[in-house]
Amino acid sequence: MNERLWILISAAFAFASTVWTFLPHRPQFHTRRGAQILLGFTFVALTLFLLKRGEVIHRCPLTNGFEATAFLTWGLIFTYFLIGTSFRLSILGAFTAPLSLFLLTLGWFFTKDTHPLLSEPAHWQSEFHAAISVLSYGTLGLASICGGMYLVQEHHLKTHDFSGWFNRLPSMGDLDSVLHRLLRWGFVLMTLGIISGFSTGLFEQVSKIKIIWAWLVWFWYLILLAVPRLFRLSHRRFAWASLLGYILVLLSFWIMNYLLGKN
Amino acid sequence: MPGPRLVCGGISFHEAPVEVLEKVSFAKENFPLLLPQLQQELRLDEIVLLSTCNRVEFFAVAQSDAIPSVQWPEFLQRYHAISEDLSSHTFCVEGTACVEHLFEVASGLQSMVVGETEIFGQIKDAYETANTHKTTGKWLHKLFQSSFNAAKEVRSQTAITRGSVSVGSVSVELAEKIFGSLKTRKALVIGAGDTSEKTARALQSRGISDLYVTNRTLERAELLAHELQGHAIPWESWKEKILEIDILISSTTAPDFVLHAHEAKSLIKQRRGKPLFLIDLAIPRDFDPQINELDDLYLYNLDDLQKISSQHLQDRGGEIEKARQILRPHVHKLIEWIANHKKIIEAGIPSTKTTEHLHPRRPQN
Numbered sequence: 001m002n003e004r005l006w007i008l009i010s011a012a013f014a015f016a017s018t019v020w021t022f023l024p025h026r027p028q029f030h031t032r033r034g035a036q037i038l039l040g041f042t043f044v045a046l047t048l049f050l051l052k053r054g055e056v057i058h059r060c061p062l063t064n065g066f067e068a069t070a071f072l073t074w075g076l077i078f079t080y081f082l083i084g085t086s087f088r089l090s091i092l093g094a095f096t097a098p099l100s101l102f103l104l105t106l107g108w109f110f111t112k113d114t115h116p117l118l119s120e121p122a123h124w125q126s127e128f129h130a131a132i133s134v135l136s137y138g139t140l141g142l143a144s145i146c147g148g149m150y151l152v153q154e155h156h157l158k159t160h161d162f163s164g165w166f167n168r169l170p171s172m173g174d175l176d177s178v179l180h181r182l183l184r185w186g187f188v189l190m191t192l193g194i195i196s197g198f199s200t201g202l203f204e205q206v207s208k209i210k211i212i213w214a215w216l217v218w219f220w221y222l223i224l225l226a227v228p229r230l231f232r233l234s235h236r237r238f239a240w241a242s243l244l245g246y247i248l249v250l251l252s253f254w255i256m257n258y259l260l261g262k263n
Numbered sequence: 264m265p266g267p268r269l270v271c272g273g274i275s276f277h278e279a280p281v282e283v284l285e286k287v288s289f290a291k292e293n294f295p296l297l298l299p300q301l302q303q304e305l306r307l308d309e310i311v312l313l314s315t316c317n318r319v320e321f322f323a324v325a326q327s328d329a330i331p332s333v334q335w336p337e338f339l340q341r342y343h344a345i346s347e348d349l350s351s352h353t354f355c356v357e358g359t360a361c362v363e364h365l366f367e368v369a370s371g372l373q374s375m376v377v378g379e380t381e382i383f384g385q386i387k388d389a390y391e392t393a394n395t396h397k398t399t400g401k402w403l404h405k406l407f408q409s410s411f412n413a414a415k416e417v418r419s420q421t422a423i424t425r426g427s428v429s430v431g432s433v434s435v436e437l438a439e440k441i442f443g444s445l446k447t448r449k450a451l452v453i454g455a456g457d458t459s460e461k462t463a464r465a466l467q468s469r470g471i472s473d474l475y476v477t478n479r480t481l482e483r484a485e486l487l488a489h490e491l492q493g494h495a496i497p498w499e500s501w502k503e504k505i506l507e508i509d510i511l512i513s514s515t516t517a518p519d520f521v522l523h524a525h526e527a528k529s530l531i532k533q534r535r536g537k538p539l540f541l542i543d544l545a546i547p548r549d550f551d552p553q554i555n556e557l558d559d560l561y562l563y564n565l566d567d568l569q570k571i572s573s574q575h576l577q578d579r580g581g582e583i584e585k586a587r588q589i590l591r592p593h594v595h596k597l598i599e600w601i602a603n604h605k606k607i608i609e610a611g612i613p614s615t616k617t618t619e620h621l622h623p624r625r626p627q628n
Contacts, residue, residue: 153440157440157561158561162426162571167426170443171440171442171443172440233536234559235559236558
């Protein structure tokens with residue numbers, strides 16, 4: 001079976017999980033459990049894709065935008081299962097599923113060929129660097145989902161509208177606390193990814209644009225974490241910054257890889 | 264051997280005004296003598312007696328010659344020395360109707376505030392008290408255990424208990440949606456009104472760490488602070504206190520706002536973005552409505568809170584039919600269990616339809 005088929009299967013499960021979550025009038029428990037199981041299948045299918053792809057290219061499947069997006073989605077769902085359980089925030093899955101579907105769809109636009117961009121044989125430093133970086137983006141992605149949930153809940157409380165998601169979402173206090181923790185963890189992982197990038201010795205072969213982009217993203221999150229400590233920043237603005245910031249990171253990542261892939 | 268004749272009867276807020284309910288309620292300390300007395304006078308084999316602010320009801324297995332629909336109001340009149348005829352205020356049903364009634368009461372469908380869960384605990388207490396005094400047997404054990412299971416399923420499968428229905432509990436619910444746990448939160452009460460006191464108590468029941476009270480008259484503030492185990496602060500310094508509190512409750516009689524939007528704006532800057540929940544229970548308003556437009560400030564006035572509580576009540580009412588559908592198989596299961604034990608009286612257990620014309624059921628709300 002072509003390994004790409006696993007991507008289609010995982011996208012189908014992510015779609016099913018999204019639809020399941022938003023089905024009206026289902027008892028809350030079944031909604032969460034059903035959506036979680038479907039998201040679990042998405043994760044399994046993605047894992048199988050990454051394993052198969054790894055076997056084909058004999059290295060960690062992070063050699064092009066298509067693989068990187070699949071890995072990023074895998075990292076996002078992995079972090080969800082890790083964090084959602086630890087912080088009792090299974091509701092995060094309701095937002096993780098549509099974002100995963102979006103990323104998988106986005107990734108499909110990249111070239112899917114298996115020619116690695118790097119000519120050097122794989123060595124553990126570069127694999128570690130790539131894997132930890134992608135995990136950091138997964139964590140930051142989950143943080144942005146928390147930011148989005150915070151904004152939805154904040155909107156309900158400000159407008160005194162208690163329909164829709166009000167009862168299903170956790171308190172703003174809890175969401176804010178998880179958002180900060182995820183941002184801190186994501187930032188630590190990203191820093192580790194950048195530091196480990198120095199040890200690969202492959203700077204010459206990596207596009208300068210990618211390096212500058214990575215530094216800009218790192219700097220953005222540094223500012224985001226530092227600003228509330230130095231200046232007054234409302235929780236709402238902070239949540240917006242984490243959400244919009246991540247969307248910008250994703251879009252720029254996608255555009256950059258798309259353009260570099262074309263050249 | 265004859266089977267059980269399940270009977271229940273009572274008097275509740277549906278049929279009787281509060282003045283009558285007050286007269287007919289039973290004190291728990293009288294139950295040791297009361298239960299055997301009821302058993303004897305109403306000719307009952309088993310009995311559980313439930314006495315709350317809103318209802319006084321019995322659930323029993325009656326002997327074949329008992330006429331509880333007549334004996335129950337007479338007993339109430341005699342026991343409480345009431346001259347007024349209570350028969351028009353009481354109800355009595357048998358068989359399936361009795362099972363349905365208990366299941367609905369335990370699920371909160373028959374409560375004044377539909378879906379309230381306190382009744383579940385009260386029924387459990389009544390059942391345990393009857394157990395202690397050995398007035399229960401095989402049939403009531405099964406009836407009550409089944410009612411607890413049915414009520415639990417209704418609670419978990421419907422939204423009947425969702426949403427608070429009093430100003431105090433709505434405030435607590437909102438506070439928890441804003442802050443999460445209230446254990447480390449601090450509240451300030453401005454003015455010593457009755458509603459603000461109730462709201463403060465509701466917040467205290469969720470474990471807020473500190474409560475401050477202020478009033479134009481310091482003595483009144485001190486009195487309320489003492490009652491609430493909080494701290495009184497002088498009227499002149501309450502605005503400074505905003506910097507450290509999380510919840511601000513106000514119910515003064517001031518003709519103008521006690522907190523304007525521009526003041527709140529400067530205070531929130533000093534709070535460095537820490538959210539503040541403002542509860543305005545005063546008429547006319549104490550807080551400028553524009554405050555709600557500022558970031559990290561959440562303002563709710565009395566109208567807002569009352570609207571939320573009415574909406575919740577309406578939503579709960581909409582779940583009643585769904586809850587009844589959940590109860591139906593539980594009722595059938597119990598009836599089948601009784602049948603399987605071959606204890607059914609000759610012609611079987613009368614259905615709701617056949618008993619209703621004999622003992623009219625009280626109106627459903």
